[in-house]
Amino acid sequence: MNTLPELSNHTAMAASGQTRAAAAPRLKLSPQGVSIDHPDPELGEQLMADALGVPDRDAMHGILRQLVKASVSGKKPDAVNLAFMISMVESIKPRDSIEAMLVAQMVSVHVMAMRCVYHLAGANAARHDSAVRALGMLARTFPAQVEALTRYRNKGEPAITVQNVSVGDGGKAIVGNVTQHAGVIVSEKSPASAQDSTSHCRTREDDCVDAEQEAQA
Template sequence: MTTSQTQSETVPIVARDRAALIASPKVKLRRRRILIDHPDPQAGERLLAEALGAVDRDALHGLLSQLAKASAVARRPDQGNLAYMISMLKSIAPKDSLAAQMVCVHVATMRCACRLACTDDVPQQESLTRALTRLARTYAAQMEALSRHRSNGACAITVRNLSVQDGGKAVVGNFTQHASLIAAQPGLADAAAVTA
C-alpha cells in the first residue's frame, strides 16, 4: 500500500500545538539509512525522540528502523508509509514507545482489509477474514491497554443512589479503589447513625 502526497511537506489538518508540529523533524529514507531532516542533527534527534516517546538515541533509531521495516511495500521500505506511521505515532502522543506496536497493527489491519477487498478467491477471503478479525481485536485490546496504562489502572466508580436501612452504617466521602484495596480519603469518618 503506498500513499502519495501532492505537496513536498505534510500539512497538519488540525493544529493542536503548532510549535510542536513545526519543530518535529521529518524522516527520509536513503539507501539503507534513515535520515532525520533537521538543520541541527542532535536537536532533530531529541525532538523526534520526544514526539515518538523514545527514551534515548538507541531507542529512537531502533524504533525508526522497526517502523521502516513495517512500512515495506514489495519488501522495500516505503517513504510515504513511514511518514504516515510516524505521523500516527505522533498523534497518539506516547509517553513511551508502546504505541508503535499499535501503529504497526493498524497498518497491518488496513493492508489486510485492502487484500480482502481485492480478492475473489473464497479460501483466500476466509483466511483474510480470520486475519482481519484477529488484527482488529488485537488493536482494540491495545487501545484498552493504552487507556489503562495512561490512567495508571485507576477505574472511577460513582455511586449515585445509596440506601441505608435502620441500624445500618455508611461511610460518606470519596473513595479510590486499586486492584484489591479500597481506600477512603483521609479525614473522613463513617456515619454510624445514617438512616434512610
C-alpha cells in the same frame, strides 16, 4: 541531510524544553536509506527521539528502523505510512522505553489491520477466509495493547469509574465520580455528606431499637 548512522555506542540524549515542544522532523526515503530532514542534524535526532519517547540515540534509531520496515508497501518503505505512524506515536506520547516499544507495536498493528481491510475488499473466495481471520486477530490485538498501555501507565491498577448508581428508598447517593484502584474507593463526596450519611444510619438503628423495646413492653 542526516543519514541514519550505524551506532555501536550508547549515546544519551538530554532533551530540552524547546525540543519537547517542537514536532518531530520529517523523514526522507532514498535508495541509500532513511534520513532525518532537518538543518541541524543533532537537533533533528533529538526531536525524533522525543517524538518516539526514547532516551538515547541508539533506541531512537532502533525504533525508527522498525517503523520503517512496518511501513513497507509493495516491498518498499512507504513515506506516507511512515509519517502517519510517527505522528501517531508522537500523539500518544510514550514516556519511557517500555511505552515506546508498545506504542510502536500498536501503530504497526493498526497499519496491518487496515491493509487487511483493503485486501479483504478485493479478495477472491480462496483468500477471503484467511483475510477475515487475519483481520480478526489484529482487531483483537489492538485493544489488548491499549489496555496493556493503560495498565502500565496506572502502575498495574486498572481504574474503574462508576457512572450510574441505583439508590433505594431512604438511601443517599454519592454525588460525583467514584474511582476504584486496587480495592480502594475514592469519591468526590464531601466530609459533611459522609457525616450526614453516618448520622442517618445511626438514627435508623436507634429507631429499630426503640421499636423493639416498645414491642417487648
